[in-house]
Ligand SMILES: Nc1ncnc2c1ncn2[C@@H]1O[C@H](COP(=O)(O)OP(=O)(O)OP(=O)(O)O)[C@@H](O)[C@H]1O
């Protein structure tokens with residue numbers, strides 16, 4: 466319950482809010498500050514009202530405090546709030562409830578009343594008002610310090626906890642601005658058909674990365690990590706990215722380089738991504754501009770092209786000065802076609818080779834799709850898999866076909882045998898028997914070690 470005085474103060478505050486909203490739209494910022502301080506003194510003495518403006522973007526970058534505030538306010542929804550935004554995306558499991566623009570949310574912190582308000586101006590912003598009833602006796606500064614040093618960090622902390630607990634990872638596809646959907650990709654490290662050793666190494670690398678904030682600070686390096694995933698189509702590169710995101714609970718930004726307008730566009734796009742995220746650039750070899758680098762310095766690219774040098778400069782430079790816990794992943798089907806500049810030590814921290822399915826990989830897929838750990842046909846299937854270049858995607862497709870387990874596995878054997886015949890025919894046609902494919906069939910295997918490998922570049 467508010468006292469009469471508090472109710473009057475509330476009215477004044479409402480008037481002030483109107484003035485502020487108008488002021489932020491029409492009047493330069495330095496003048497706003499002056500006007501507000503005069504109004505504040507005039508109307509609210511001895512009560513001193515303080516106002517914080519939290520804009521969606523600050524210096525062209527996403528303002529993390531804005532993001533945090535939006536999430537935090539959804540925890541402060543009470544029956545007194547008249548308007549809420551309610552939505553449910555097809556892939557989301559629960560409703561998303563947000564405070565609507567223009568609505569006020571009341572909060573208290575260490576005996577202080579705070580009033581939050583979403584304001585839509587030219588740029589989205591949130592306003593926090595709080596007042597100090599003892600302003601005349603010099604405690605204003607004390608309360609401001611509390612808000613800045615304790616309350617806002619508490620808002621950030623609440624946001625971080627909620628983010629780490631959230632069950633779904635968001636996938637942002639490049640658009641304007643980044644549009645997001647919930648990533649309901651079931652891929653996890655458990656379901657990935659990869660050599661267990663490689664899987665473990667990647668997970669350990671990720672664990673080490675997220676734990677080493679202080680290390681990165683101490684050695685003066687940007688807290689980022691780059692992975693290059695290479696291998697034929699259907700071997701699980703995109704699935705691995707989803708598994709990494711699900712494992713770390715990082716959001717994914719899927720960047721289509723072809724639609725980015727020049728290095729400037731790239732810069733503003735990437736600075737618009739949040740911390741604790743993975744930026745993925747798929748099929749990097751297919752981006753003509755990136756191969757066509759020539760000797761151009763990084764400022765000389767055409768205005769509408771993203772050059773490799775622009776990209777690399779960004780990776781090297783911009784994330785050093787802003788952004789924490791960033792992961793960048795490039796994928797390619799043809800590592801040999803990449804510009805050597807991208808492969809140099811220090812560019813990508815790990816090169817991960819995703820290759821054809823191995824017997825181990827098959828067992829993981831069988832366990833996922835059929836919930837079986839063994840079967841009389843396993844030996845035969847594994848023998849065929851060792852002889853062939855067959856991708857996990859091809860095997861997964863066979864395992865998804867309906868019927869009972871025997872039917873499905875017999876179908877898979879048939880599929881693998883047909884594939885082997887085709888490969889033999891191709892080899893007969895090529896005649897020489899000296900190409901790599903012949904070697905694969907004759908030796909019976911490319912070697913399990915070769916099928917999934919990883920290099921740590923630095
Ligand atoms: N290693 C794997 N483990 C589990 N499933 C896999 C694996 N590789 C492929 N799959 C299955 O095949 C589908 C396609 O795989 P994915 O998109 O990850 O391949 P990719 O290597 O990214 O291919 P591309 O080079 O064409 O982008 C996945 O959705 C998944 O069902």
Ligand SMILES: [Mg+2]
Pocket residue numbers: 702703704747796
């Ligand atoms: Mg892919």
